[in-house]
Amino acid sequence: MAKLDTPALEQSFLNNHGKNPIRAWLFSTDHKRIGILYLLSIGFFFLVGGLLGGLMRIELIAPGETIMDPQTYNGVFTVHGLIMIFLVVIPGLSAVFGNFFLPILIGARDVAFPKLNLLSWWLYIFGAILAISSQFLGSGAPDTGWTFYAPYSTETGSNVVLAVFSAFVLGFSSILTGLNFIVTVHRMRAPGMTWFKMPLFPWSLYATAWIQVLATPIVGVTFLMIVAERLFQIGFFDPSLGGDPLLYQHLFWIYSHPAVYIMILPAMGVVTEIIPTFAKKHIFGYKAIALSSLAIAAVGYFVWGHHMYTAGMSGTARWFFSFLTFIVAVPSAIKVFNWVATMHKGSITVRTPFLYTLAFIFLFMIGGLTGLWLGALATNVHLHDTAFVVAHFHYIIFGGMGFAFFAGLHYWYPKMFGKMYDEKLANVAFVIIFIGFNLLYFPLFIIGMQGMPRRYADYLPEYTGGHFWSTMGAIVLITGALLMIYNLIIRTRKKGTPAEMNPWGGKSLEWTLESPPKEHNFDEIPTITENPYNY
Amino acid sequence: MAHSNPLLEHRDDEGAKIGMWIFIFTEILLFGGLFLVYAVFRNQYSEDFHTAAFELNAFVGTLNTVILLCSSATVAMSITAVLKKDRKTAMILLGITLVLALVFMVNKYFEWSHKIHEGIYPGSELMADLERGELLFFSLYYFMTGLHALHILIGMTILTVILFKVRNGSVNDDKIVLLENGGLYWHLVDLIWIFLFPLLYLIT
Amino acid sequence: MDDKNKKHITSYQTYGIVLVGLLILTFISVGVTWIELGPLTVTVALLVASVKVFIVLTYFMHLKYDSLFIKLMVAGIFILFAVIIVITFLDYWFR
Numbered sequence: 001m002a003k004l005d006t007p008a009l010e011q012s013f014l015n016n017h018g019k020n021p022i023r024a025w026l027f028s029t030d031h032k033r034i035g036i037l038y039l040l041s042i043g044f045f046f047l048v049g050g051l052l053g054g055l056m057r058i059e060l061i062a063p064g065e066t067i068m069d070p071q072t073y074n075g076v077f078t079v080h081g082l083i084m085i086f087l088v089v090i091p092g093l094s095a096v097f098g099n100f101f102l103p104i105l106i107g108a109r110d111v112a113f114p115k116l117n118l119l120s121w122w123l124y125i126f127g128a129i130l131a132i133s134s135q136f137l138g139s140g141a142p143d144t145g146w147t148f149y150a151p152y153s154t155e156t157g158s159n160v161v162l163a164v165f166s167a168f169v170l171g172f173s174s175i176l177t178g179l180n181f182i183v184t185v186h187r188m189r190a191p192g193m194t195w196f197k198m199p200l201f202p203w204s205l206y207a208t209a210w211i212q213v214l215a216t217p218i219v220g221v222t223f224l225m226i227v228a229e230r231l232f233q234i235g236f237f238d239p240s241l242g243g244d245p246l247l248y249q250h251l252f253w254i255y256s257h258p259a260v261y262i263m264i265l266p267a268m269g270v271v272t273e274i275i276p277t278f279a280k281k282h283i284f285g286y287k288a289i290a291l292s293s294l295a296i297a298a299v300g301y302f303v304w305g306h307h308m309y310t311a312g313m314s315g316t317a318r319w320f321f322s323f324l325t326f327i328v329a330v331p332s333a334i335k336v337f338n339w340v341a342t343m344h345k346g347s348i349t350v351r352t353p354f355l356y357t358l359a360f361i362f363l364f365m366i367g368g369l370t371g372l373w374l375g376a377l378a379t380n381v382h383l384h385d386t387a388f389v390v391a392h393f394h395y396i397i398f399g400g401m402g403f404a405f406f407a408g409l410h411y412w413y414p415k416m417f418g419k420m421y422d423e424k425l426a427n428v429a430f431v432i433i434f435i436g437f438n439l440l441y442f443p444l445f446i447i448g449m450q451g452m453p454r455r456y457a458d459y460l461p462e463y464t465g466g467h468f469w470s471t472m473g474a475i476v477l478i479t480g481a482l483l484m485i486y487n488l489i490i491r492t493r494k495k496g497t498p499a500e501m502n503p504w505g506g507k508s509l510e511w512t513l514e515s516p517p518k519e520h521n522f523d524e525i526p527t528i529t530e531n532p533y534n535y
Numbered sequence: 536m537a538h539s540n541p542l543l544e545h546r547d548d549e550g551a552k553i554g555m556w557i558f559i560f561t562e563i564l565l566f567g568g569l570f571l572v573y574a575v576f577r578n579q580y581s582e583d584f585h586t587a588a589f590e591l592n593a594f595v596g597t598l599n600t601v602i603l604l605c606s607s608a609t610v611a612m613s614i615t616a617v618l619k620k621d622r623k624t625a626m627i628l629l630g631i632t633l634v635l636a637l638v639f640m641v642n643k644y645f646e647w648s649h650k651i652h653e654g655i656y657p658g659s660e661l662m663a664d665l666e667r668g669e670l671l672f673f674s675l676y677y678f679m680t681g682l683h684a685l686h687i688l689i690g691m692t693i694l695t696v697i698l699f700k701v702r703n704g705s706v707n708d709d710k711i712v713l714l715e716n717g718g719l720y721w722h723l724v725d726l727i728w729i730f731l732f733p734l735l736y737l738i739t
Numbered sequence: 740m741d742d743k744n745k746k747h748i749t750s751y752q753t754y755g756i757v758l759v760g761l762l763i764l765t766f767i768s769v770g771v772t773w774i775e776l777g778p779l780t781v782t783v784a785l786l787v788a789s790v791k792v793f794i795v796l797t798y799f800m801h802l803k804y805d806s807l808f809i810k811l812m813v814a815g816i817f818i819l820f821a822v823i824i825v826i827t828f829l830d831y832w833f834r
């Protein structure tokens with residue numbers, strides 16, 4: 001890893017103390033090292049998934065076949081979804097920053113079950129290997145989309161079993177992380193840190209952890225049923241075996257809608273940490289933000305049916321799900337209001353993490369509001385399965401979770417690695433990424449409304465303009481992302497300056513530690529007397 | 536990689552227990568997904584479920600219920616024994632639990648092989664001729680009892696490990712949380728069966 | 740660790756009585772199937788099963804002596820599952 005050339009690095013957790021570095025990293029139970037293992041592996045899969053997305057965009061640059069045939073395209077969007085959902089955004093923030101900062105923020109030396117934590121990283125890698133090998137082994141790459149809808153997934157000749165089983169393993173890894181975090185938050189808070197003195201990132205991780213624990217098993221058993229259906233002809237979903245394909249959709253979305261909150265809640269938590277630091281102001285509505293995380297987790301569990309409006313559900317179920325979908329928007333909106341109110345009359349310094357945070361709020365609002373268009377019954381029927389949906393969830397997942405991830409990365413980077421990156425270059429990369437992102441996804445809203453279906457390798461000529469600009473956006477976005485990676489990895493390694501303990505003037509506990517922290521975080525466990533945002 | 540720092544000698548039995556309970560919740564919801572499938576299909580095909588359930592041997596089902604309940608009691612008693620520092624009784628009780636679990640599996644084996652012998656198994660020609668609901672009932676029967684049997688095997692492995700730890704004293708009246716958690720897991724297996732039993736065998 | 744020395748020990752007898760109770764309930768639910776109750780059969784079977792589960796949770800799984808937090812969590816799980824069933828059936832009942 002980083003070269004140990006400063007005294008702070010000498011006694012930091014990054015120092016291997018002469019042990020075999022591979023063993024010292026791959027079998028470390030230190031939550032900080034596990035967080036960095038996740039960062040590297042998730043970063044890698046993000047690049048792979050992004051590359052696949054780029055290939056899809058190139059195929060779509062003009063009507064007709066450009067670089068791949070439709071079957072390959074089906075395979076590519078399936079892998080893109082599988083990797084991005086199960087390997088990148090679901091573990092994403094909680095596995096990287098949650099692992100690294102949850103214990104620190106609550107004044108603990110590690111998570112409750114450090115060995116289990118390491119196990120869940122290994123399960124993640126095992127699941128990742130299965131997911132990747134499903135593309136090459138057996139009878140061809142899965143072509144079902146990441147949703148594995150039955151009966152196609154039980155009948156297609158492609159290698160669905162391995163892909164589905166990999167998702168099962170990854171789910172298990174996610175459950176173990178969630179379990180670990182719940183117990184950590186309950187049992188390991190520093191003396192004096194009551195629930196309402198806990199910072200808001202841990203709050204959001206806590207709510208997320210409950211969803212991970214309570215929603216994942218349902219999709220786990222559903223995936224097992226798909227495996228049983230393919231291997232043993234136990235037909236729960238395939239009508240020709242007596243089953244009910246709509247039941248699959250219910251079971252799948254019982255997990256997969258809450259999964260959206262597994263992605264976005266920690267993102268909201270990161271943003272909530274960043275805003276007060278740069279506005280130099282106490283967070284507005286602390287309790288409302290804390291409790292709205294729980295409210296989102298609770299209500300978000302029961303809205304899964306809004307993915308199934310056109311599938312043939314009963315009218316009663318449709319209005320019920322539509323109604324609850326609108327309800328769940330309320331706590332999200334509460335958070336947005338609170339963030340804006342925190343900035344109001346603050347003394348704001350605009351630094352790189354804050355730029356990403358502002359972009360997050362902007363993009364998340366577009367994603368969230370278009371989500372209401374889709375959550376409403378009447379408009380959904382028109383927009384269902386169009387590129388509009390693709391644009392909507394990329395605004396939420398990439399514009400929301402992704403930008404929050406970049407915000408967190410730039411915010412905590414000096415703490416994690418003890419070095420400061422080139423901020424000017426980081427800002428340039430931000431601008432390029434932001435422009436590229438909007439150029440890539442905004443046109444999809446428009447052609448989606450005009451009727452461009454999703455998951456099609458080809459299209460009618462009238463959609464050419466939108467697709468062309470979207471592909472241009474992809475190129476810009478990838479350029480910006482590469483610049484960011486260059487800045488954070490290569491340039492900082494050579495030219496990064498040693499980071500201070502508290503480069504942004506934050507008030508939470510991580511800023512009381514050295515950059516990077518010592519192996520056991522705290523020499524002495526702190527006693528907490530006040531709220532974490534007292535500016 | 537083992538930390539020798541005394542500051543990190545962290546032990547939290549209550550935390551371990553909460554962790555185990557949360558794991559049990561995930562198991563309950565794992566089977567919960569299956570119970571949901573059962574509920575939906577039973578609601579649609581209650582007549583077929585009714586006739587199909589006649590095919591299952593309620594006697595074997597009842598016998599297995601009794602066996603599992605007894606094994607749950609012996610695990611619970613083994614905790615009492617360890618707390619009373621009666622290591623020998625604890626080992627005997629855990630041994631009985633394992634034997635009962637084995638008997639359960641043997642019963643299950645004969646039950647399944649009998650059904651398969653009759654030609655009722657997923658993918659068989661006979662199954663394809665059944666009513667839709669009957670087909671689903673047997674699919675559920677195999678999947679649910681199969682997954683449950685898998686949990687029995689996992690539970691047996693865990694309890695075997697614990698038995699050895701009781702023997703060498705690393706589980707004792709002061710450090711008992713491992714046995715308690717293993718016991719919780721075993722009771723969970725029992726809990727699932729308590730619902731499976733009436734839903735599969737008693738709806739005739 | 741605070742409760743290390745006052746750990747509650749349940750006696751063998753208690754477990755014995757609980758086991759006998761559970762067995763009796765099992766035989767009751769088997770016996771009920773011989774009485775013609777129509778659609779009520781399933782209801783009775785599930786009711787008895789719920790009572791059994793409650794007993795297993797309380798005594799075998801030691802919930803009676805556990806913290807309120809654990810009790811609430813367990814109750815929450817069963818409520819959650821019930822709500823999932825009801826919401827799914829909003830679809831199936833009203834098709």
Ligand SMILES: [Cu+2]
Pocket residue numbers: 256257260303304306307
């Ligand atoms: Cu959704």
